[in-house]
Amino acid sequence: DADVTQTPRNRITKTGKRIMLECSQTKGHDRMYWYRQDPGLGLRLIYYSFDVKDINKGEISDGYSVSRQAQAKFSLSLESAIPNQTALYFCATSNSGTADQPQHFGDGTRLSIL
Amino acid sequence: QKEVEQNSGPLSVPEGAIASLNCTYSDRGSQSFFWYRQYSGKSPELIMSIYSNGDKEDGRFTAQLNKASQYVSLLIRDSQPSDSATYLCAVNKFEIQGAQKLVFGQGTRLTINP
Numbered sequence: 390d391a392d393v394t395q396t397p398r399n400r401i402t403k404t405g406k407r408i409m410l411e412c413s414q415t416k417g418h419d420r421m422y423w424y425r426q427d428p429g430l431g432l433r434l435i436y437y438s439f440d441v442k443d444i445n446k447g448e449i450s451d452g453y454s455v456s457r458q459a460q461a462k463f464s465l466s467l468e469s470a471i472p473n474q475t476a477l478y479f480c481a482t483s484n485s486g487t488a489d490q491p492q493h494f495g496d497g498t499r500l501s502i503l
Numbered sequence: 504q505k506e507v508e509q510n511s512g513p514l515s516v517p518e519g520a521i522a523s524l525n526c527t528y529s530d531r532g533s534q535s536f537f538w539y540r541q542y543s544g545k546s547p548e549l550i551m552s553i554y555s556n557g558d559k560e561d562g563r564f565t566a567q568l569n570k571a572s573q574y575v576s577l578l579i580r581d582s583q584p585s586d587s588a589t590y591l592c593a594v595n596k597f598e599i600q601g602a603q604k605l606v607f608g609q610g611t612r613l614t615i616n617p
Contacts, residue, residue, distance in 0.1 A: 429609065432591065447604075491537050496545070497544075
């Protein structure tokens, strides 16, 4: 079983719809992240959370919101989807405590907005 | 100037040769550096981490760090077709109040030719 699980894996929806992407982890990490990846633009951070009561905006948070329901769960919402939000979305986790903790990624959600 | 810069490639290397991937970063305070491999349509996979100046070897992979020049590289010896992927450089960046996050480069696409 994957340590970082994203659902759904693929989603096609229409402009204006509300969409939720979910991420759950069994790694016991306290930090969780949401990224989007577009061709030629690399990974861009949307939101991140260092614990259940901590939510921080990343570099491209406009049009997105998040909820950290528990240490193991971090969901990303698009309140009113638009076509330029079509991308590959990744959830990642890391541990706190020292400065050198790498991030571990889920398998991604491919989202298409028509 | 981008926080983390990589040549997007494509970099083409014959099978059995050494592939050399380079990355520069702008934050002199960065202390942790990571290389991820990403196959097309898949999630990034951590392959190397390095924290001190010099070389770190792991099998066919060697990471090199020069903090004075703000430069980190990845060498892949005896390149195999299975090494064909996009390689992402990630650098730890300190935020206010001691928070830290990773900043990713755009990635270098590597192709190993049989």
